Amino acid sequence: MEAPFRCGYVALIGFPNVGKSTLLNRLVGEKLAITSPKPQTTRHRLLGIVHRPGAQLLLLDTPGILEPKGPLNAALLEAALGALADADVVVWLTEPRPPDPQDRLLMPRLKALPQPLVVAVNKIDLVRKPELLPLMAALHESFPQAAIVPLCALTGDGVEDLVAEIISRLPAAPPLYPEDQLTDQSERFLVAELIRERLFHHTGEEIPYAVAVAIEEFDESRRPELVRIRAVIYVEKESQKGIVIGKGGKLLKIIGQEAREDIERLLQSKVYLELWVKVWKNWRRDPKAVRRLGY
Ligand SMILES: Nc1nc2c(ncn2[C@@H]2O[C@H](COP(=O)(O)OP(=O)(O)OP(=O)(O)O)[C@@H](O)[C@H]2O)c(=O)[nH]1
Ligand SMILES: [Mg+2]
Structure with missing residues (x-):
């Protein structure tokens, strides 16, 4: 008899900046999630659908887990923990370093999970084997029932080993999505995220965290010739507006150009992108604004 098809939800959790979104993109084979060297890039739970022979992984990327300070962080933590509740398998993504106090806070929670756990150690390109082996052994001691998989999301090293460990823990179930579908997010959402990613890359200090992107117009009546997006x-704050626009509009122009190229790749169409910068005073501290902006 043939092995049954396996399908289920896989929550990808871990601290900010460990590479969860990079890993999701690598597994899906498409840039769905935005990534950056700065922590707290991801703000939503994002579904990435991974198709493999005999299995479908419904991968949930989550905002990095942090102690909540303010309504935005509380919403991010909510999104991360909500993904846990829905998951058939939990993947804890971590970095190759000894556990710090934050890890110690999370570890009891992971041990108490009712679902099967896979511990994935990312960024192994940054350490040498003699350093990695004792870390793996320590993790194995802490989580004797879990699979422990070293990998590098940037190069793809080890990621198919992770896929195999996940699949063996998924329930037997038919696929939930057609083979050509990679996410359940709208193109509008993905477009807003691509713009936000460029802001993360080109601004510093508090600015990446103070921005939110809203799509006001998405006219695809002439697609694939042209999609017009505003x-x-x-x-x-007013001062942040000046910085994002830049001297003579220079920075906004660069952000717009780079975002447009990414959006054209995503939509497979020429794109006309119009960007406006507006001040919404302290939106992060206003629960209503946080909700209105989609968090
Ligand atoms: N050297 C190295 N860097 C990596 C690897 N995987 C991801 N990174 C880098 O780590 C940084 C963070 O990656 P993200 O994928 O945005 O991390 P994240 O866990 O989604 O972060 P949040 O969304 O903020 O929680 C980026 O600069 C990535 O390029 C890896 O395997 N090796
Ligand atoms: Mg992320």
């Missing part, structure tokens, strides 16, 4: 970048 987006608003919200910041919290």
